[in-house]
Amino acid sequence: MNRSPACLAAVCFITALALLAGPGSPFAGQTSGRPGAPTVAGQEIPDWMARWELARVLSYAGRYEESVTEYSKLLREKPDLPKARIELAKVLFRQKKGAEALGVLEVVDVRQLDADSVLLMADLYRDRRSYERAAVLYREYLAKRPGDNPARLRFAEMLSWEKRYDESLAEYRKILAALPGDAQVRRKYAMVLMWSKRYGEAATELRRTLK
Structure with a gap:
């Protein structure tokens, strides 16, 4: 059913x-402060x-x-319930209240954040153009979950926006090593090559995406 x-x-x-x-x-024996309230298992x-x-x-x-x-x-x-704050931030994010979600997460010690929360915070900083803060968190997250290619792609794109082309290209290469047949990622990689004035390499990569 x-x-x-x-x-x-x-x-x-x-x-x-x-x-x-x-x-x-750990909650056994704790009371709500209302004598005589109904109990469960005593x-x-x-x-x-x-x-x-x-x-x-x-x-x-x-x-x-x-x-x-x-x-x-x-x-x-x-x-002093960091886990509850993290959960609240995720609910706010689902409501598309990114600024409020970030404000809630910033109160929590980053060492208490789980991997998903670190990524959420990185994405929120990226959206607010706080790129340096986002970069630190993306690196921390990807060190724990190196196979998350969508997250790595967002990081690579952000690095290219800052004209940190060599760093961006390095991240794109990691994605393409895992997904060599992804034409869209390869085209984005080619665009960064072009922005860094590596025109010959850009042309080669673009040709690889065309039949």
């Missing part, structure tokens, strides 16, 4: 709460954890505005 994403998210939420309340859980789920899961469920269901509201409430109560 097929289930909607919202239904699956709700099931995950209930399961997560049950696990969090179990013996040995232990209360703290309000802040329930709100965090609510924010996640709402984002899974595509209810981004509501999700952002719950994340904001959570972070007012628990400001």
